[in-house]
Amino acid sequence: MFGVLCSLAAAAAYGAADFCGGLASRRVATLAVVVLSQLAGLVVLVVVHPFIPSHAVAADYGWGALAGICGGIGIALLYHALSIGRMGVVSPITAVLAAALPVAVGVVRGEHLSVAQSSGIAIALVAIVLISISTEANGTREIATAGVREAILSGIALGGFYIFLAIPSRTAGLDPLLGARAASVVLLGCTALIARTNLRPSWPSLRLILFGGVLDMSANALYVLAAYSGYLSIAAVLTSLYPASTVFLARIVLRERLQPSQWAGVLLALVGVALIATRV
Numbered sequence: 001m002f003g004v005l006c007s008l009a010a011a012a013a014y015g016a017a018d019f020c021g022g023l024a025s026r027r028v029a030t031l032a033v034v035v036l037s038q039l040a041g042l043v044v045l046v047v048v049h050p051f052i053p054s055h056a057v058a059a060d061y062g063w064g065a066l067a068g069i070c071g072g073i074g075i076a077l078l079y080h081a082l083s084i085g086r087m088g089v090v091s092p093i094t095a096v097l098a099a100a101l102p103v104a105v106g107v108v109r110g111e112h113l114s115v116a117q118s119s120g121i122a123i124a125l126v127a128i129v130l131i132s133i134s135t136e137a138n139g140t141r142e143i144a145t146a147g148v149r150e151a152i153l154s155g156i157a158l159g160g161f162y163i164f165l166a167i168p169s170r171t172a173g174l175d176p177l178l179g180a181r182a183a184s185v186v187l188l189g190c191t192a193l194i195a196r197t198n199l200r201p202s203w204p205s206l207r208l209i210l211f212g213g214v215l216d217m218s219a220n221a222l223y224v225l226a227a228y229s230g231y232l233s234i235a236a237v238l239t240s241l242y243p244a245s246t247v248f249l250a251r252i253v254l255r256e257r258l259q260p261s262q263w264a265g266v267l268l269a270l271v272g273v274a275l276i277a278t279r280v
Contacts, residue, residue, distance in 0.1 A: 003230035007238035013219035015245025020212030022082025040213030054173025064179025067164035072184030074157030085147020087250040091243035092269040097155025102236035120275025130265030166227035
């Protein structure tokens with residue numbers, strides 16, 4: 001139960017962080033948003049780290065670094081997708097793919113899928129198609145392309161983040177997160193320097209970015225606790241329920257409207273993720 005609660009709390013925090021990051025990326029260069037939010041999360045982690053018992057070895061930091069590279073790429077792609085596409089479309093696509101990869105790895109590691117979990121994966125794939133269908137002004141239907149490609153790539157990268165971050169030993173505490181965040185900050189920071197990205201946004205945008213970074217790091221810590229306390233597949237897919245909070249915030253704050261077929265896709269995506277997490 002502890003792992004489930006941590007996973008759900010991580011989902012709520014991730015969804016809110018993605019909303020903040022996506023909204024900020026509509027005002028500021030995506031690279032600037034990602035670098036500054038990642039730095040904010042690193043500061044939070046450094047402050048709380050001394051209070052968390054840990055005993056990590058070199059391999060734990062190595063796995064954390066791999067997770068950070070995947071996470072940094074995934075977050076950058078996700079924030080870009082959220083800035084050019086509909087949050088209610090982009091977020092579920094990313095979540096479904098990010099959940100499916102750890103489930104596959106879990107099966108390889110001996111975590112046997114139930115009928116409900118297999119059904120959930122099939123439902124989630126159908127959801128991706130429904131979420132991507134849009135109706136143009138002339139009444140014709142087509143697959144929405146804005147942000148979808150980036151969302152798919154982001155989902156694959158974030159799936160790698162979930163997998164690698166769950167590999168270190170349970171005694172490592174939050175140390176793998178230090179390796180992960182250090183790697184992502186270096187990767188994204190160097191990319192921003194090469195691209196000559198302006199890292200000085202206005203104060204209102206900076207507040208939003210920093211708040212999103214704190215939420216993202218909180219979600220990371222909660223996910224690590226969930227992954228260490230139970231199955232990787234369960235922790236990853238429950239955490240991947242985060243589109244619910246992203247879609248909710250987009251509807252309330254941005255008045256973002258989805259078509260009936262897309263709402264059905266969002267609901268199916270959440271149902272699919274929930275079924276994937278079912279143990280029967």
